[in-house]
Amino acid sequence: MELIGPLQVKVMHHIWSRGPSTVHDVHDELMADPQAKRLAYTTILTVMRNLARRGFLDQAPDGRAHRFSAKVDETTYKRELLHVVRTEVFRGDLRSLLDAVASDSGLTPEQQNQVRGLIVAAG
CATH class of the missing domain: 1.10.10.10 (Winged helix-like DNA-binding domain superfamily/Winged helix DNA-binding domain)
Known part of the structure; x- marks a missing residue:
């Protein structure tokens, strides 16, 4: 897509x-x-x-x-977009992707902590 x-x-x-x-x-x-x-x-x-x-x-x-x-639903588009970002931009490195999300200055401190929790859970 x-x-x-x-x-x-x-x-x-x-x-x-x-x-x-x-x-x-x-x-x-x-x-x-x-x-x-x-x-x-x-x-x-x-x-x-x-x-x-x-x-x-x-x-x-x-x-x-x-x-x-x-013709393309929102969920499908988001899934495909994230696939491209994960595989092409971050070369499959989920931890780097989550680190980038956690450091997004547009997130609240609570949201950043939630993402950091996902990073810890992902290992």
């Missing part, structure tokens, strides 16, 4: 959480975030068409618009 970029992941998160959606639906939700980068409707249209072409979304006519639905 191919990996997808950050904007594509945002689109997929919308589809995974909301179900089949039009470009208008996705664009409106993404633009509802006041801190989001302003994106043209046509940008989201292109992203969604590319995701359909790459096998992540199905596209079906819905009146004058098209409704896109997920």
Whole structure:
């Protein structure tokens, strides 16, 4: 499975959480975030068409618009992404992967301790 970029992941998160959606639906939700980068409707249209072409979304006519639905579920994508990270980036070294997660500055101290507990449990 191919990996997808950050904007594509945002689109997929919308589809995974909301179900089949039009470009208008996705664009409106993404633009509802006041801190989001302003994106043209046509940008989201292109992203969604590319995701359909790459096998992540199905596209079906819905009146004058098209409704896109997920062909790849969220759990499957996450599993494949972690497989690539573990095998390609960390060369199969689970401890190094967990060390990197534990040192993520975005985690709370409690979350870091939970990850360190996993490292100890993994040996």
